[in-house]
Structure formats: structure tokens, C-alpha cells
Amino acid sequence: MSNKIERLQINFKTLEQFQQFSGYGLQELSMLEDLESNLIDNEFQSPFYGIYLGKALIARMxxxxxxxxxxxxxxINKMEVLPYYQKNGYGKELVAFAKSFNKPIKTIPRANSNEFWKKQGFTETDSEFVIWQPK
Structure with a gap:
């Protein structure tokens, strides 16, 4: 499975799509506030990426x-897949996309996701972060 991962635009349509995640996800994974602050600041380069199925945003980071x-x-500040689409490889695809930049990656495992990150090749550090190093 290889889905196109798109840089998400910072606009009100994306804000509306992010609101679908708010009912499912944990508060610590919410990107709504991040997007809203980027809307206000009129950020040129969006830090948000997502996977669409048709017109529906189903995974984001x-x-x-x-x-x-x-x-x-x-x-990877935050990453989330809508519950109905979890366990289908979408999170793995988002991580693979981040790895394609061929730079070290760090993240804080959230919502009991330590095992997921371990499967993606991330290792624990002395801090709360896990890290992946390109070969």
C-alpha cells in the first residue's frame, strides 16, 4: 500500500478537516491549536502532512x-490516524515519508505507542524522546 502523502494547506478547509479528529483523539495529539496559530500567523510553509482517501483526511502528522x-x-511532533483506519499501515506510511528526508528523526511516544515506534526502528534515549537514525 502506497498512498500519496500531501503537505496540508493552512486554511479553513484544513481546519474543518482537523475538527473530525478532535472527537476521537487524545487531547495530547490534537493539532487543532497548532493549525489555528499557523492560520493567524499566516505561515507560508505548512508543517502538516496527511493522507487522503478520496476527499477525506484520514491520517495526519x-x-x-x-x-x-x-x-x-x-x-514528528504529533501523528494520528482516524480510528476506523488504524492498523492498516497509514501510520507506517507517514513515518516512511518522514524517513525519506534521510535525516535523524525524534518524537515523543504518546498514547501508549512505544511498540509502534520500536517497530519503525526508533530507539529509546535518556530523555522522553525516541530517535531514528538514517543508515
């Missing part, structure tokens, strides 16, 4: 790039 010492690190 936010990616941020940080400079650390002499390298760039990608942070």
Missing part, C-alpha cells in the same frame, strides 16, 4: 526541522 549541533533533526 506535523513535522518540524530543528538544528542540533551540526545537523538537522526532524521532529
Amino acid at each position: 506535523s513535522l518540524y526541522t530543528h538544528k542540533s549541533e551540526n545537523e538537522e533533526i526532524i521532529e
Whole structure:
């Protein structure tokens, strides 16, 4: 399965699509506030990416790039798949997309997702983050 992962536009249509997730997800995974602040700031480069099935946004994540010492690190700030579509590989596809930048990736496992991240090749650190290193 290979779905097209799209950079999501920062607009009111995306805000409406994000609201479908708010009824299902945990508050710690909510990206609604992030999107709203980007709408207000009129961000040019959206940090949000998603998978659509038809016109429905079914999976999403936010990616941020940080400079650390002499390298760039990608942070998967939040990632979520609508419950009906979970366990179908959509989360794995989002992670593979982030890995395609061939830069170290860090994230904080949320909502009992430690096992998922381990399966994606992430390792624990001394902090709350798990990290993936390109080969």
C-alpha cells in the first residue's frame, strides 16, 4: 500500500478537516491549536502532512526541522490516524515519508505507542524522546 502523502494547506478547509479528529483523539495529539496559530500567523510553509482517501483526511502528522549541533533533526511532533483506519499501515506510511528526508528523526511516544515506534526502528534515549537514525 502506497498512498500519496500531501503537505496540508493552512486554511479553513484544513481546519474543518482537523475538527473530525478532535472527537476521537487524545487531547495530547490534537493539532487543532497548532493549525489555528499557523492560520493567524499566516505561515507560508505548512508543517502538516496527511493522507487522503478520496476527499477525506484520514491520517495526519506535523513535522518540524530543528538544528542540533551540526545537523538537522526532524521532529514528528504529533501523528494520528482516524480510528476506523488504524492498523492498516497509514501510520507506517507517514513515518516512511518522514524517513525519506534521510535525516535523524525524534518524537515523543504518546498514547501508549512505544511498540509502534520500536517497530519503525526508533530507539529509546535518556530523555522522553525516541530517535531514528538514517543508515
